[in-house]
Amino acid sequence: MVTEARKRANAKWDKENMVVLACKVKRETAEQFKAACAAQGTTSNAVLQRAVKAYLEEHPAPEQPHTAGNAPDDDTEARRAALLESIKGL
Incomplete structure (x- = not known):
């Protein structure tokens, strides 16, 4: 179980060190992507993080x-x- 103090510390670290990258996709595409990720035993977040790192x-x-x-x-x-x-034109 995570304590409230640990949750606050994690939230503070995230606020100082993390950024959310987002893109809009059609709902159907998002649902298919999430299902494909789940079928492979992973998450959409993990797949997108790997894609960003590979691109860089x-x-x-x-x-x-x-x-x-x-x-x-x-x-x-x-x-x-x-x-x-x-990029907007892509």
């Missing part, structure tokens, strides 16, 4: 994400905006 191995990020005090320059922001626009 094949396509390394050109730069590290910026942190406070290390803000990207205007050129970097322009490239990032262009990339986001191209």
